[in-house]
Amino acid sequence: MSYRDDIPMLDCGEEAEPFYLKRGVHIVPIYALTLIVEIPIRAPGQTFCNWDIREKLKTFVHPHELKDLKVIESCNEYIKFTTHVLNIDIMDEVITLLDNRTFRAPGFESVLKVLVRVGGYPCPKVEDWQKHFRGKRLKEDEPGERPDTVYVAGLPYEWFAPNIGDDVTSVMLEVMSAFGKVRQIDIPQEDPYRSDMEKDIAGLRLTWFNGSFSPFFEMYVQYTDYDGFFAAMTKLGGHQLVRRTASGVLSEYQYTLEFDKTGHLSNRIMIQRELARQCIIHRRRKEAEEKAQKDAEAVVELKKVNKERNNIENKIKVVIEQAGRQRECAEELLRKKLKDKKRHQANVRIQESENLLKFLLVDEVVRIEWEKEQRKRPADKIKEYVKAKQLPGEDDLRQKLMKKREAEIRAEVAKRKFNPNPSSKSDENDQLPIADNIKSDLTAPTPYDAHQRRKQMLRDCRSRRRKLLKEVGARLQRYRTKFKEEPIFDRLKLAPPEALKKSININIKTTNLSVNGVESQSNNAS
Structure with a gap:
């Protein structure tokens, strides 16, 4: 495929010259213009803006474009702008449109006038390098100490070496050899050690943001003779690079x-x-x-630190496991204690309930026994008392009393028969034994007296029972208030008194109640 088939054609006019045909790069002259805007006299304190004037100039040449229009000098009398256009035809039209044109701008009462001058783009000439080397003693036989080296900066990598592996030095050697025989070429950006050298020997003039890779490069081209140097300076001076991309956009640098x-x-x-x-x-x-030694030492130190860390972690893990086992043992012991405590509390409540039930049922048993005693007839009670005391029968007792009384009467009759006139004092002395006997007979215990004693004992029991019930009720009320509807009875305080302690057997299923010691108590009471 030929160059004209794969590279878009330029429309820059006949002035475009090929520079690097493999990538479609050309050089065209820079048609520079200098625009001088004369400023009229204005009142003191009156201000204006260069931007407004710049935009006015752009609108005057529409649809043409003024490239890189910028202010290079500004004073009270005039403002100087510099710009360039694409080709000479556009330059002629711009000169026609702007030269000697007047316009009004914000901040001015009078009109402003524009003057156009051709040129103004800085480009080294023969007089410049002759003047520079005239002050030095030229060494024609020493390269670099004479006018033979061209410095070009601002060339884009993308246009000459788009790929990272491309050798831009060989490409530029081929391009610059078109002007003459090249002795050597130096591109500072291609040297990785150049950034660490001193500035006066490094040759680096281009700088980029934060020291990152620059998309542009610079080069020093040294020719073997003056003709090559002169040809490069004259051909490249006052020109710029242009290239039309595949999308049809015309780019220029x-x-x-x-x-x-x-x-x-x-x-x-x-x-x-x-x-x-x-x-x-x-x-x-x-x-x-x-750095390698430090890295090795750091690796050894890191291994040592890791080993120590692993040992510490293992120790911590062992301690944590031991603490976990101890905690589990403590929790198990605590659970066991709580379980035993609950069991003990349950047993205590059962025992207290039994004690309270016993305490409440003792009086009931006593009452039942007393009612049974009350229902018995007096004759039966007397018989039981006599039987319990092992006393003689009533008939035998009556006979003995009658015999005793009969003997006393006989003795008294006999005394009176043998002593018919006894003195009063002797009579009184004789009568004392008989009175004492009668009094002892009258005060002798009878079954009725035993019955009265039993009634008095019953009344005492009832009074003690009422007092105990009242005291128990007060205690229960106090405990319910303290433990909030969770009655806990003190078995020691609620236990029946010693006088009422009896062994009670309760069978809840059969509802049978048996009391040991009641009969003996009843018998003793009777």
Whole structure:
């Protein structure tokens, strides 16, 4: 495929010259214009804006475009702008539209006038390098110390070496050889050690944001003879790069062209640069070795730290496991204690309930027994008392009393028969034994007296029972208030008194109640 088939054609006019045909890059002259806007006299304190004037100038040449229109000088009398256009035809039209044109702008009472001058783009000329090297003793036999090196900056990588693996040095050597035989070429951006060198020998003039990779590069081209140098300076001076992309957009870049004033490619600077490169390589190698050693030491230290950390973690894990086992044992012991406590509390409540039930049922048993005693007839009670005391029968007792009384009467009759006139004092002495006997007979215990004693004992029991019930009710009320409807009885305080303690057997299923010791108590009472 030919160049004309894969590279879009330019419409910049006949002035476009090929620069790098493989990528469709051309150079075209920069048609520079200088616009001078004369400012009329204005009142003190009156202000204006250069931006408004700049926008006015752009509208006057529409639909043409004024590229890179910027202010280069401003004073009270005039404002100087510089710009350029694409080709000479557009330049002629712009001159026709703007030269000697008057207009009004905000901030001015009078009109402003525009003057157009051709040129104004800075470009080195023969007089410039002759003047520079005239003050020095030219060394025709030493390259770099004479006018033979061209400095070009601002060339885009994308147009000459779009891929990372492309050798931009060989590409530019091929391009610049079109003007003459090249002795050597130097691109500082291609040297990885150049950024660490001193500025006067590094040759780096382009800077980019934060030191990152720049999309532009610069180069120093040294020709073997003056003719090549002169041809490059004259052909490239006052031109710019243009290229039409595959999408049809016409792109252009302005590069900077100068002759080398620093002797960048002279033997003196090259030797210094080579020594600086070797020093940098040695320093970087030493830094790499030190870094590798530090990294190795850091790895050893890290392994040691990791080992210590693992040991500490293992110890912590063991301690945590021991603490966990201890906690489990403590929790198990606590659960066991709580279980035993609940069991003990339940047993205590059962015992207290039984004690309270016994205490409440004792009086009931006593009452039942008393009612049984009351229902018995007096004769039966007397018989039971006599039987319990093992006393003689009533008939035998009556006979004995009658015999005793009969004997006493007989003795008294006999005394009166043998002593018919006894004195009163003797009579009284004789009558005392008989009175004492009668009194002892009258005061002797009878079954009726036993019955009265039983009634008195029953009344005492009832009174004691009422007192105990009242005291128990007060205690229960106190405990219910304290424990909030959870009655807990004190078995020691609620236990029946010693006088009423009896062994009671309760069978809840059969509802049988048996009391030991009641009969004996009843018998003793009777």
